[in-house]
Amino acid sequence: MESSGRLQAGADKMTFGRRLHKSKYLLLLFLPTLVYYVMFRYVPMFGVVVSFKDYNLFRGVWESDWVGLKYYKMFFDSPDFFKLLRNTFLLGFYRLVFGFPAPIILALLLNEVRRMAFKRFVQTVSYLPHFISNVVVVSMLVLFLSPSSGIVNRVLEWLGMETVNFMAQEEMFRSIYVLSEIWQHVGWETIIYLAALTAIDPQLYEAATIDGANRWKQMLHVTLPGIRAAIIIVFILNVGSVLEIGFEKVFLMLNPAIYGTADILSTYVYRTGISKGNYSYATAIDLFTSVINLIFIVGANWISRRTSETSLW
Template identity: 75%
Template sequence: MKTTFTPDIAALDELARRPRKPWRVSLNRSKYLLLLILPTMLYYVLFKYVPMFGLVISFKDYNLFKGIWASPWVGLKYYKMFFESPDFYVLIRNTFLLGFYKLLFGFAAPIILALLLNEVKNAFFKRFVQTVSYLPHFISNVVVASMVLLFLSPSSGVVNEFIQWLGFEPINFMMEAEMFRSIYVISDIWQNAGWETIIYLAALTAVDPQLYESAKIDGAGRFKQLLYVTLPGIAPAIVIVLILNVGSVMDIGFEKVFLLYNPSTFETADILSTYVYRTGLQRGNYSYGTAIDLFTSVINLAFIVTANWISRKTSETSLW
């Protein structure tokens, strides 16, 4: 393997300007620290960076027996195959819409909940609500998906029992493609809204109480205080979370979709990662699946960079 060395001009400059201990000294001083960080870096290299190099198989005809490096190159064959596939448009649409609805409804819920909690004067009750609302965050996706399937079951689910009690026909929720996104988003809010209030509640405690005092003196009621003191106070936190969420719109967790969908809802539920699993991994089309993996990673990176760029241009808050 060839290695290339590009000198870091700025660093060299700095070295030249002020007298510094040679890097050998710095290395020697850090030897115990380097020993401490070794397992961590080994993890990142072995389980994060080596797989990134494994992405080259999307440009190759991967053969299990030849291995990654010996398989023949095929250029963009698998990318063309994906872009020309009839599934392409459906997958992009499903992934984007699911992420978009999650963002649209899931983003506001924790802010509202945090603002409500902030108005509670009774410390015990506040703590109780917090404790309870964080709880679903710790429940596994398998359990949440199981609960959804069992509660919505057309024959014995409690939701359908209620619908029948009201005098309607039972609905086979999990078989209706048009229900999937709502079910996914609602269960997602149930799981995460409480937990996501943490960052807003932290930002709320940092709002200067004197601001409320002066707002009161100026005759602002509770609602106006909320509008002119509280919201501007937590705006930076809101922007950061928004960037992160916009950045991960296309990056929907595989697990829950996989656990909730079935062939009759593929039409709306099948997203890039579940498709990669089915066509790439289960059917052994490793190169094709990897092409979609790389495509997804690039899209996700583009989203987060763009979100950060827009935020830096329009407000003073950004991730980097």
């Protein structure tokens, strides 16, 4: 029995060694990603201890006094708490509602295009904005929406309407942000769905055609079920980042006139932590945001696992 157990263990080690050797190039390709996440995602997690201390830059992390949940209570009692949470959640929610279906729709439309030259042209044009920096994108928004020289207001004047200072209207901020996000990233995000579409068996379309299904019914009964797993996985990941609004773009669009809707958790953390030097308070807010995102992604994954066969774990 002991000898057979040792033989089995040796066989398992050899099998693992062979798999490791066989996948060495894939592991080498994966190595930069692993190093990135270790260095910039896991190592910085040590910094969360600052949120439980009265951090002093000169005394260091370990020598600073423990204060427990002081800064969390300070944030919850802050008059800005509900406003910041509402602004961040609504911005993330609108981005999810309107931004999540956009690449799916574009991928379905591209899948129906039969002229490959036109299809490649549309793909290239839709991908390009993803590589434009947020600084340039916001500069374009300011130029296009300028009340004095912007093309949008010139069109409004031509139609006999009054000019509007879009970038100074609180009620316009969320629409401008979400629409610009869709324009900037919709082409890039279609890559996942276009890749999923290539995995659908062409014989399913042939069978559907024989059964009399038109292009619309083929999309409903063959194409969408074929990419359902990819849609669910991406949706779960997007739900987990509802409160994780990119700081840079919002900060560049921010001005005192639209603080009521544009001031979100990340911009507040920047003002509190970097501008005012209250690192413990800023870290507490950031950790709170991460915990809420974790709750969202775990909840979305649990619902997906209960209602379908697809989930992250």
